[in-house]
Amino acid sequence: MIKANQTASPLTRRQVLKGGSALGLGAMALRLSPAWAAPWGQTAAYPQGTEQGPNVSLAIRRESFPVAGQSARPISINGTSPGPLVRLREGQDAVLRVTNLLEEPTSIHWHGLILPPEMDGVPGVSFAGIAPGETFTYRFPVRQNGTYWYHSHSGLQEQLGHAGPLIIDAAEPEPFRYDREHVLLLTDWSFEDPATIFHNLKIGEGYYNFQERTVADFFADVERHGFADTAAQRAMWADMRMSSRDIADVTGSTYTYLMNGQSPSQNWTALFKPGETQRLRVINGSAMTYFDVRIPGLTMTVVAADGQPIQPVPVEEFRIGVAETYDVLVTPEANTAYTLFAESMDRSGYASGTLAPRLGMTAPIPVRRQIADRGMEAMGAHAGMDMSGMSDMQGMDHSAMQGMDNAKMPGMDHSAMQGMDHAKMPGMDHSTMQGMDHAKMPGMDHSSMQGMDRGHMADAASGRTDGMLPVGVAQPGSRLDQPGIGIDPGERRVLVYRDLKALRPWPDRRPPGRELELHLTGNMERYMWSFDGKKFSEVTGPIHFEKDERLRLILVNDTMMEHPIHLHGMWMELENGAGELIPRKHTLNVKPGERLSALITADAEGSWAFHCHLLYHMDAGMFRVVKVA
Amino acid sequence: MKAKRIAVSLGTTIAMLAATGIQAEDGYDAPAHWPSPIVEHPRGSLLVDRLEYARPDEGDDALVWDFRAWYGGDVNRVYLKGEGENVQGDGEAPEFESLDLLYSRLIAPFWELQGGIGYQGGIATDDHLERYFGVINLQGLVPYRFETDADLRISEDGDLSASLESEYDVRITQRLFLQPRLEMAVSADEVPEFGIGKGLNSVRTGLRLRYEFHRKFAPYIGGYWQKTYGDTADMARAEGEATEDTGIVAGIRMWY
Numbered sequence: 001m002i003k004a005n006q007t008a009s010p011l012t013r014r015q016v017l018k019g020g021s022a023l024g025l026g027a028m029a030l031r032l033s034p035a036w037a038a039p040w041g042q043t044a045a046y047p048q049g050t051e052q053g054p055n056v057s058l059a060i061r062r063e064s065f066p067v068a069g070q071s072a073r074p075i076s077i078n079g080t081s082p083g084p085l086v087r088l089r090e091g092q093d094a095v096l097r098v099t100n101l102l103e104e105p106t107s108i109h110w111h112g113l114i115l116p117p118e119m120d121g122v123p124g125v126s127f128a129g130i131a132p133g134e135t136f137t138y139r140f141p142v143r144q145n146g147t148y149w150y151h152s153h154s155g156l157q158e159q160l161g162h163a164g165p166l167i168i169d170a171a172e173p174e175p176f177r178y179d180r181e182h183v184l185l186l187t188d189w190s191f192e193d194p195a196t197i198f199h200n201l202k203i204g205e206g207y208y209n210f211q212e213r214t215v216a217d218f219f220a221d222v223e224r225h226g227f228a229d230t231a232a233q234r235a236m237w238a239d240m241r242m243s244s245r246d247i248a249d250v251t252g253s254t255y256t257y258l259m260n261g262q263s264p265s266q267n268w269t270a271l272f273k274p275g276e277t278q279r280l281r282v283i284n285g286s287a288m289t290y291f292d293v294r295i296p297g298l299t300m301t302v303v304a305a306d307g308q309p310i311q312p313v314p315v316e317e318f319r320i321g322v323a324e325t326y327d328v329l330v331t332p333e334a335n336t337a338y339t340l341f342a343e344s345m346d347r348s349g350y351a352s353g354t355l356a357p358r359l360g361m362t363a364p365i366p367v368r369r370q371i372a373d374r375g376m377e378a379m380g381a382h383a384g385m386d387m388s389g390m391s392d393m394q395g396m397d398h399s400a401m402q403g404m405d406n407a408k409m410p411g412m413d414h415s416a417m418q419g420m421d422h423a424k425m426p427g428m429d430h431s432t433m434q435g436m437d438h439a440k441m442p443g444m445d446h447s448s449m450q451g452m453d454r455g456h457m458a459d460a461a462s463g464r465t466d467g468m469l470p471v472g473v474a475q476p477g478s479r480l481d482q483p484g485i486g487i488d489p490g491e492r493r494v495l496v497y498r499d500l501k502a503l504r505p506w507p508d509r510r511p512p513g514r515e516l517e518l519h520l521t522g523n524m525e526r527y528m529w530s531f532d533g534k535k536f537s538e539v540t541g542p543i544h545f546e547k548d549e550r551l552r553l554i555l556v557n558d559t560m561m562e563h564p565i566h567l568h569g570m571w572m573e574l575e576n577g578a579g580e581l582i583p584r585k586h587t588l589n590v591k592p593g594e595r596l597s598a599l600i601t602a603d604a605e606g607s608w609a610f611h612c613h614l615l616y617h618m619d620a621g622m623f624r625v626v627k628v629a
Numbered sequence: 630m631k632a633k634r635i636a637v638s639l640g641t642t643i644a645m646l647a648a649t650g651i652q653a654e655d656g657y658d659a660p661a662h663w664p665s666p667i668v669e670h671p672r673g674s675l676l677v678d679r680l681e682y683a684r685p686d687e688g689d690d691a692l693v694w695d696f697r698a699w700y701g702g703d704v705n706r707v708y709l710k711g712e713g714e715n716v717q718g719d720g721e722a723p724e725f726e727s728l729d730l731l732y733s734r735l736i737a738p739f740w741e742l743q744g745g746i747g748y749q750g751g752i753a754t755d756d757h758l759e760r761y762f763g764v765i766n767l768q769g770l771v772p773y774r775f776e777t778d779a780d781l782r783i784s785e786d787g788d789l790s791a792s793l794e795s796e797y798d799v800r801i802t803q804r805l806f807l808q809p810r811l812e813m814a815v816s817a818d819e820v821p822e823f824g825i826g827k828g829l830n831s832v833r834t835g836l837r838l839r840y841e842f843h844r845k846f847a848p849y850i851g852g853y854w855q856k857t858y859g860d861t862a863d864m865a866r867a868e869g870e871a872t873e874d875t876g877i878v879a880g881i882r883m884w885y
Contacts, residue, residue, distance in 0.1 A: 105664070122666055123663065123664050123666060124659060124663045124664045124665050124666035124667075125659065125666050127663070128660070128662060128663045128664070129663075129664060153666075155668070199672060199674075200844070202672065203672075203674045203884065204844055204845075204884070207844050210803040210804075211803070212800055212803060213800070214800045214801060214802055214803065215799065215800065215801050216801075216802075235773075238772065238773040238774060239772040239773060240772070241739060241770050241772060241773070241774050523703075523738045525738060525739055525770065526703050526735065526738075528703050535669075535703070536665075536666070536667045537667070537669050607658065607659070609666060618667065619667060621667065621669070623666065623667045625666070627658075
């Protein structure tokens with residue numbers, strides 16, 4: 001109560017209750033069971049509670065309460081961490097009052113929402129931030145629907161649990177039906193201070209990686225593939241001073257992975273009645289972790305990506321990059337429990353819960369897969385080679401090449417390969433490749449090794465003379481038909497970006513007037529991350545979009561890590577080969593060495609943040625301001 | 630004094646470093662009182678690479694240290710590096726073989742070029758001869774991940790010398806590392822007061838087995854072999870010292 005009375009803004013009844021709970025009145029029950037994760041259906045789909053719009057008050061505090069059963073000091077929003085489900089309705093004018101009860105400035109960014117620039121919640125870009133003790137009122141018309149989330153955009157606060165789900169109910173009936181819905185907010189919690197994690201990443205390369213290759217791995221590989229091939233492989237990585245096991249910067253060695261704020265042993269449970277269709281709104285609200293999500297025994301039908309409806313895709317598993325959301329439908333018929341399993345991409349841990357007809361049930365937890373070794377596609381992206389030339393040669397998209405007449409491609413350009421020292425790349429040898437596990441090397445594609453020149457490909461495919469691809473065609477060098485590192489597509493049906501197809505074309509059908517190419521760059525040793533080789537502190541101005549122009553943003557990943565790239569204020573229509581039915585997203589996962597593109601309608605005048613959504617990459621400089629004017 | 634001049638020029642470079650550390654103006658019309666969306670903070674780190682007790686076959690036991698500390702940003706830093714020993718039972722104070730204050734700049738993804746002043750001698754004691762140097766240093770990772778530190782130093786008397794240190798980590802398990810290391814010293818001039826001859830002075834190799842209980846705290850055991858050459862060896866012989874020695878060590882590696 002004392003805490004609650006300090007709140008500068010008017011309190012809802014629940015806030016008062018939560019203030020009470022902080023004093024120990026049923027604290028465990030409330031805290032460990034936020035209401036949006038409560039087991040039954042629509043309104044009780046989430047244990048941290050729901051704040052129903054259009055008028056919502058949120059109080060941000062630093063509090064002591066347990067996370068995963070251990071004492072912790074997270075940032076809470078209305079008394080829970082992660083925060084309550086904010087539920088708005090399409091067509092409303094939302095009024096969101098955020099009160100900062102921290103001792104430092106804070107902010108809330110409404111991730112994926114199209115709104116006026118001053119309401120976007122990025123300190124230094126949209127507004128000044130919310131000073132301690134102050135209340136900032138966000139007001140914006142809600143013009144979209146779907147599954148989104150919100151989080152702090154101040155420093156490293158997001159890592160302390162300053163995040164929550166945001167659902168916008170549709171004004172019109174959605175193109176799919178379901179009986180019950182559940183929110184699955186995935187986060188990565190650490191008992192270390194975020195500043196310490198950042199320091200450790202800066203100073204100790206591979207600090208959190210306890211799955212590096214060892215002498216034993218070397219001998220095991222020698223046995224499997226022979227000494228020469230193994231030595232050649234290892235020599236390549238060693239020569240570049242990198243690790244093929246660098247899948248995640250921050251791992252399960254410090255993270256406890258949470259589903260709706262609960263650890264696997266706390267086993268958050270979503271209830272269903274057999275035969276009913278469940279809508280799972282899966283949100284990756286973690287700071288650094290990509291998850292592979294599956295429910296053994298159930299097929300999931302993906303019906304929305306980043307809040308936007310797509311044509312239904314039945315899958316057994318999907319990878320969700322940081323900040324992405326997917327809505328999936330499942331219809332469990334049996335009166336039995338199913339495990340909701342979200343394995344971290346580097347296999348160092350998992351978040352899990354249970355989908356069950358009754359509380360207290362469990363299903364077997366799947367055995368985690370082994371960490372994968374990165375292959376040529378990551379290597380090629382790096383280490384002083386001609387990056388653009390090299391990345392083009394990685395994983396050329398088969399479908400993009402189909403139907404192309406070789407005779408019309410006189411320009412098989414080998415010059416792009418001249419920058420590479422063949423002597424240092426014994427692995428380019430086909431004999432070496434035969435010894436390698438192809439499943440672990442999704443980027444390996446023999447056709448891609450022929451050094452085909454991008455420009456020629458584009459011309460051949462489009463018949464255009466300006467060198468620009470037609471709308472919706474995937475960039476050569478994209479790997480949109482591959483699920484990514486550590487997934488064996490032969491094992492089960494896994495969602496890939498190419499599967500995403502909009503229900504109908506998006507309003508702006510103009511072809512792009514220009515192309516803007518940005519490279520994702522970094523220095524792993526120093527943990528410096530950047531666009532086009534420049535950290536935010538090193539750039540001299542914003543990226544300019546002309547008001548109302550239609551442009552193609554091309555992202556080229558020159559690093560060996562995945563980057564979830566997020567543009568504020570405007571959609572990115574991912575050119576995944578779906579022609580006029582390309583999906584639109586707020587966050588694009590770009591794989592190592594990959595080149596992909598998105599169409600953007602620059603209709604949102606103002607300054608917007610554009611960044612890698614891996615929290616520590618952003619903080620290390622992988623951030624730009626986009627100015628639409 | 631030469632050392633003072635070097636110190637002044639170092640101070641200037643530190644001032645330059647502070648100037649370059651200021652946030653570049655992004656120019657997107659943000660009001661002046663708004664914070665930068667991404668704030669870079671300078672940071673500091675201390676690595677005690679070796680803090681060990683050495684028991685040679687021939688010479689006296691010694692406590693040996695090798696540390697480096699820095700403060701700064703991603704590109705510009707100030708380093709303090711020290712290497713030295715306290716020979717046990719000789720009644721003399723500890724001696725720094727080198728104590729360098731350096732300005733450092735990242736010149737390539739894996740390389741820092743460093744320059745500044747160096748010192749050799751004791752701290753607050755007259756037990757050891759002392760001298761100052763101007764130091765240029767190249768520190769980084771050569772391909773295959775050999776951690777390498779090469780320096781060139783010119784003493785206040787104009788004596789030119791160079792040294793190279795390199796170490797490599799073999800990962801036996803996720804926490805157990807075998808670390809071979811190599812140190813070499815050469816000199817262009819003879820400096821008899823310090824027992825230094827012309828040409829190759831000494832080679833020291835070691836092998837340490839380290840267990841990282843914590844990434845930042847790792848005890849180790851190991852052994853080394855060292856030999857002096859040429860005039861340097863002659864001078865050692867004249868002093869009654871061994872020109873070749875082996876020994877065992879036990880110590881800790883730690884960093885913050």
